[in-house]
Amino acid sequence: MRVISKIFIGIAVMGLLTLASVIPASTAFAASNSLGVNPRRDYTIKPGEKVSDTLSVSNLSKTDDLVISIEVFDFGPKDESGSPAIMLERKEPTPWSLKPFLTISNELTVPAGKTVTVPFTISIPANQGAGSYYGVVKYSTAGESSRDNVTLTSSSATLVFIRVPGEAESNLTLKQFGAFTPTKSGESGNFGYFYLGKSPKYLAYRLTNNGNVAEIPTGSVELKNMFGRQVKIFDKANPNNNTVLIDQTRRFDLCINSQLVSRKNADTGQEVEEQRCNEAGLAPGRYSAHISLLYGDTSGTQHEIRGNATFWYLPIWFIALIVVGLVAVAAIIWWVIRKLRQRRGGHTHRS
Amino acid sequence: MPLTFKSLQLTTSSVSATEVFYTFGFNTNTAGPLGSVTIDLCTNYQFEPTDPCTPATGLDASATTIASQSGITDFSLDPSSTANRLVLTRPAAAVTPPTAVSVEFTDIINPSAIGSYYANITTYATLDASGPATDSGILVFGINEDIEIQTEVPPWLLFCAGITITALDCSSASGNFIDFGELRTNTTRTATSQYLTATNAEFGYSVTLSGTTMTAGINVIPAALSASSQTGVSQFGINLRANANPSVGSDPSGSGAASPTGAYNVPNQFRFGNGEVISSASTGDNPRKMTVSYIANISASQPAGHYVATMSYICLANF
Numbered sequence: 218m219r220v221i222s223k224i225f226i227g228i229a230v231m232g233l234l235t236l237a238s239v240i241p242a243s244t245a246f247a248a249s250n251s252l253g254v255n256p257r258r259d260y261t262i263k264p265g266e267k268v269s270d271t272l273s274v275s276n277l278s279k280t281d282d283l284v285i286s287i288e289v290f291d292f293g294p295k296d297e298s299g300s301p302a303i304m305l306e307r308k309e310p311t312p313w314s315l316k317p318f319l320t321i322s323n324e325l326t327v328p329a330g331k332t333v334t335v336p337f338t339i340s341i342p343a344n345q346g347a348g349s350y351y352g353v354v355k356y357s358t359a360g361e362s363s364r365d366n367v368t369l370t371s372s373s374a375t376l377v378f379i380r381v382p383g384e385a386e387s388n389l390t391l392k393q394f395g396a397f398t399p400t401k402s403g404e405s406g407n408f409g410y411f412y413l414g415k416s417p418k419y420l421a422y423r424l425t426n427n428g429n430v431a432e433i434p435t436g437s438v439e440l441k442n443m444f445g446r447q448v449k450i451f452d453k454a455n456p457n458n459n460t461v462l463i464d465q466t467r468r469f470d471l472c473i474n475s476q477l478v479s480r481k482n483a484d485t486g487q488e489v490e491e492q493r494c495n496e497a498g499l500a501p502g503r504y505s506a507h508i509s510l511l512y513g514d515t516s517g518t519q520h521e522i523r524g525n526a527t528f529w530y531l532p533i534w535f536i537a538l539i540v541v542g543l544v545a546v547a548a549i550i551w552w553v554i555r556k557l558r559q560r561r562g563g564h565t566h567r568s
Numbered sequence: 569m570p571l572t573f574k575s576l577q578l579t580t581s582s583v584s585a586t587e588v589f590y591t592f593g594f595n596t597n598t599a600g601p602l603g604s605v606t607i608d609l610c611t612n613y614q615f616e617p618t619d620p621c622t623p624a625t626g627l628d629a630s631a632t633t634i635a636s637q638s639g640i641t642d643f644s645l646d647p648s649s650t651a652n653r654l655v656l657t658r659p660a661a662a663v664t665p666p667t668a669v670s671v672e673f674t675d676i677i678n679p680s681a682i683g684s685y686y687a688n689i690t691t692y693a694t695l696d697a698s699g700p701a702t703d704s705g706i707l708v709f710g711i712n713e714d715i716e717i718q719t720e721v722p723p724w725l726l727f728c729a730g731i732t733i734t735a736l737d738c739s740s741a742s743g744n745f746i747d748f749g750e751l752r753t754n755t756t757r758t759a760t761s762q763y764l765t766a767t768n769a770e771f772g773y774s775v776t777l778s779g780t781t782m783t784a785g786i787n788v789i790p791a792a793l794s795a796s797s798q799t800g801v802s803q804f805g806i807n808l809r810a811n812a813n814p815s816v817g818s819d820p821s822g823s824g825a826a827s828p829t830g831a832y833n834v835p836n837q838f839r840f841g842n843g844e845v846i847s848s849a850s851t852g853d854n855p856r857k858m859t860v861s862y863i864a865n866i867s868a869s870q871p872a873g874h875y876v877a878t879m880s881y882i883c884l885a886n887f
Binding site for chain 1: 850862
């Protein structure tokens with residue numbers, strides 16, 4: 218009997234260990250998870266002034282109402298790109314937080330297929346220092362609890378940037394500049410000095426923002442060959458007017474030989490244009506690059522950054538060619554010397 | 569020597585605005601005589617003072633006069649000034665750096681195209697801006713439709729999520745829950761959901777994954793960290809590609825160019841990282857639908873319970 222009990226208990230335990238879930242009851246859920254929002258707003262507000270405006274939220278569902286909660290969060294950079302990272306867990310405001318200044322309602326229902334506007338106010342205290350302040354207004358669709366394993370919710374947000382004019386601290390530092398090879402994902406990569414295989418496709422630079430202003434640098438980059446001839450000029454070193462957030466180090470990539478190409482989209486059959494970065498087509502040799510960037514208040518005080526970089530492009534075939542050339546020259550010299558010696562030897566012999 | 573401080577203020581930055589006042593400010597950086605100053609207004613950045621200046625279309629400073637000046641107050645406008653080149657001259661006299669100079673010009677017509685323009689300020693010891701330059705520096709200024717209180721950068725970001733989305737139509741998004749059924753040690757449980765994004769925001773967008781891995785009370789199915797699916801090993805993860813092992817998911821579709829990022833873009837590899845960006849587009853993008861593949865495995869020692877997770881997909885414009 219005890220043996221049978223042990224077997225039974227063992228089977229039961231095994232069953233429990235193997236069956237780690239229960240079969241859930243299916244739940245009908247009729248709420249929209251589809252929304253359209255304003256992606257970004259920018260304001261310049263003087264100390265002591267306030268701005269009242271509205272944000273639009275659309276319900277893309279034609280049948281279900283959109284029930285959303287609205288919250289304001291701080292955000293920073295995700296990495297060295299332009300992806301924002303919402304600070305969902307952070308309680309204390311960042312130095313650039315918009316939260317103390319922005320007032321907005323915290324919930325909203327948008328009927329199916331409709332767009333509603335959400336009023337908000339940004340008030341800047343009279344004693345507020347100059348600089349940039351930013352945050353996200355996050356719209357979260359309402360989730361319901363379920364017995365199912367995974368519950369999905371979707372959220373979207375509006376980035377809100379304000380600039381308080383005055384004597385702010387603008388401080389960008391050029392951390393790195395030069396030839397660059399990104400990884401396949403483009404998220405990172407390496408600055409290089411010697412290129413023995415393929416030539417670099419990109420020039421890149423990294424800027425660190427140590428000030429209290431979200432900066433949009435502008436300027437030019439010039440690439441020259443070893444004879445001083447200009448190979449490439451980038452009139453817009455920041456062609457998309459991207460922002461370097463406070464405390465961020467941001468990388469900017471410049472394709473040396475970019476091309477606008479058309480391709481047929483496999484899903485829609487439509488022709489789609491996209492930028493492709495081709496091989497740079499550089500001749501072997503030494504290259505120098507020069508960068509000049511301007512930042513600060515484009516209608517006030519501005520600062521300039523300059524930098525230089527060099528790199529060598531010496532492909533294997535070129536090195537092999539040089540070696541073959543040197544060997545050929547050495548062989549010719551050896552042959553000439555041998556002939557001369559033979560001729561002298563012949564003269565000596567004849568004499 | 570570079571000018572240590574430079575500034576430029578326009579009374580309006582609107583395209584083709586007339587009777588605009590331009591106020592240039594700079595600090596001299598070299599001791600010695602200062603007889604003239606040139607200000608070139610160009611569309612291109614001049615790396616060297618000798619680099620050619622491409623004039624901005626529509627810009628016209630030929631009717632300008634000096635409205636006010638400070639720091640050095642004996643400048644006059646030289647007749648050699650042109651529509652895009654201002655030449656200031658004065659009786660050559662020594663200046664002690666840094667001398668803060670400000671000169672306000674009247675009646676300039678702004679460029680006729682929106683964009684960034686450069687002002688190259690160069691000082692000379694001579695009266696006619698000849699000979700070697702003493703100090704120089706470049707400023708950038710923007711010409712816009714309107715730079716008043718607010719600017720709305722492109723207005724729309726569309727985002728929807730559901731278990732299924734038909735074609736590229738957000739109004740068809742349906743379903744919010746995934747049921748894996750019973751988790752077993754010898755079978756990988758799979759499921760999919762979809763989300764669709766489109767925007768005309770110039771910097772594109774990022775979709776961030778926010779949530780927790782599957783939990784039942786204090787018991788947790790560990791998040792996969794860029795790993796293949798292994799039966800008998802407790803793991804929960806996602807990716808955004810068509811997978812063969814296990815057979816689940818689809819590659820991105822739609823006319824947009826957004827793509828999954830990093831580890832979420834590798835078929836047959838799964839990951840779950842709270843707060844990680846899982847797909848992005850670097851510019852404005854047409855509709856792009858992502859299919860999220862979920863896998864769940866358990867080991868024999870995984871405690872029994874009802875395991876749940878809440879998955880929030882957050883779509884944000886890039887900056």
